Amino acid sequence: MHAILGAHGISVSSDFFLWSQGPLQALLPHAILVCAQLGADGSVLRSEAWHSAVLDPVQLRDINDTRDGQVARLAQAWRAGGQKAVVIGQVLVHGNVVAGGGSFFALFCTSLPDPARQAYVLELLLPYLHLHWLALQDRVRLPMAGPAASRAASARELEVLHWVSIGKSNEEVGQILGISGGTVKSHLQRIYKLFGVSNRTQAVSRGLALRLLSH
CATH class of the missing domain: 3.30.450.80 (Transcription factor LuxR-like, autoinducer-binding domain)
Known part of the structure; x- marks a missing residue:
């Protein structure tokens, strides 16, 4: 642990x-x-x-x-x-x-x-x-156009996305990571903007496509 x-x-x-x-x-x-x-x-x-x-x-x-x-x-x-x-x-x-x-x-x-x-x-x-x-920010850059490509997903954002990808709710993710459900929601909103998507399912699909998540 x-x-x-x-x-x-x-x-x-x-x-x-x-x-x-x-x-x-x-x-x-x-x-x-x-x-x-x-x-x-x-x-x-x-x-x-x-x-x-x-x-x-x-x-x-x-x-x-x-x-x-x-x-x-x-x-x-x-x-x-x-x-x-x-x-x-x-x-x-x-x-x-x-x-x-x-x-x-x-x-x-x-x-x-x-x-x-x-x-x-x-x-x-x-x-x-x-x-x-x-996820190292100085090693990985997301291959997409637009201003979001100026940074990589942070380690915390990818942790949130990982738990979301296996079906955890915002509150459950918050309990696992020791943060509030509202903070999880904020991380997800940044992920949506970064990936150019609008919901959890699309974010997980994008993460898989970019090889930032495993199946």
Whole structure:
């Protein structure tokens, strides 16, 4: 719960880094966390490594290369193995496939004392990794015209949209996130304006189309 609640404040890259090196690191110790965006065919479109130690640039290129790098090979093995949280060598991997693409995460670990438990924890945290990494305001921009394209959806807005997408009312979302139903409504109004839609159903459909939500 500490890791999940700690993810709520993520809005920029530095927030994500601190979360990955704090609450996430406490649950899933790792030397390197690699986050990758997947294309419709499952290929790695881009990847980014998060780490506190200084790494050799050659090593980073070998990890991040979208065609022949370690993450590309790991993503291929993960897909072939049934897309489950699993340990491949010393790397804990899992991903989230949505319409038109998805995300993939690889944690390069120095030790794996309990691989089954660590895979289970990664499965629990996967929605938050997916949501907040793709929502980073300095990394993701919504592909649409008009003034709304000048900013990305915030992490809080995407949290609200996530709970709305699974049928929660404004009051229920407020209870989950620790805010009022009126505040949830305000977040939804901003989402409507940002997405260029007029209701909850359209907002959820738009979020799915933009790969900001999973099915």
